[in-house]
Amino acid sequence: MNLFLQNAYTSTCEATIHSLTEIDGFTAITLNDTIFFPAGGGQLDDKGFINDYEVTQLKKKDNVVHHFIRLPNQLKLGDIVTCKIDFNRRFDLMQQHTGQHILSQCIFRVLHAETLSFQMKEETSTIQIALTDISDLAAALMEAENLANQIITDNLPITILNIPIQDSLHYNLRKEPLTQHIDEKGQIRIAKIADFEVIPCGGTHCTTTLEVGLIKITDIKKQKDKITIDFLCGQRALKDYQVKSDLLKSITALFNTNLAEVEQRIKKQLLELETLKGNLVQKNKELLSYKAQYAMNSSLALGDDTQLVNQAFNDLTLNDLKLIAKTMIQNQGYIVLLTNNNDFIIAKSPNLALDIQAIFTKISRLLAIKGGGDTNMIQGSTTHLSEFTQQFVQELSNITASSH
């Protein structure tokens, strides 16, 4: 018998082993009675022990729970064993599961939106609800959240009914029963939270709404065809509050202010940062223009109307080198070779007929250098910077010599 359906609070039981099957290093055990809830209906599975053997996995097949423990073990058919579940975990799952019923009913009442699906995870739980045309979704969900917490405070009794399927018409069920809810006797299991929420369900529930403790929506995402809502119940909600409260305390201390003013303070600092960034960009531009002028002053004449600027700037980024090169080739007659520790830029004034792409292709084949650009500027990086520089200057002097 699946005892978890009778009483969700039973945390230990004695049971007789009905079958043992060895599968891939595990033994799958079935018992005459079990308190282990296998995952289902969005709820997570239980953890626990059979005697001293940890139950690593639970699977339900034809309404029978299969408990997996590792091999080797000493268990055999007919043994009477002690089952023990991690009740702290079970109670947490009961809180999340019961909380979901309450929240879904509140959302239905406030937003008239159906719950489409429910997933419980180790940290948080999620429901997807149907899209609604409510303009202020956040405010409407807050109203549903408030109502959910009122239902908790109202301490409503939660009962489980097993009724013939034909009698379900007499109940105002939020959802139609599915085939999985109907047992071999043609009965369905209904979770009934007073007259507030009545729904077919095979999960484990608290016995009063008060036991759920607290319900808090933590995230809302509006998607194309649905709305996804994350929420926490009970201890999970309290823990979340503690973490966020501590974080806010640290942030207000960092900004040397209080909770009421911290948002304004952060906005103000972000604005200041933007202004400073703008100023820095402008100053950097000016600095680069001086550096460009300085390097051009020590350029080398390659002919009557051609100058070579060959300069290393090890403290500058590739982007800075690019900006300097751009400034330089705005003047007529310049060939530019700029480097930092890893990168290079080669560039020329558009009025020069020199084919820098051909020179680059020739050298890059010799030294296996990566780079690319256009007819006036090429950038790249290499671990052979000095060889690259020498080769480039050599190629230039060959071309200059042959043109005289």
Ligand SMILES: [Zn+2]
């Ligand atoms: Zn349920």
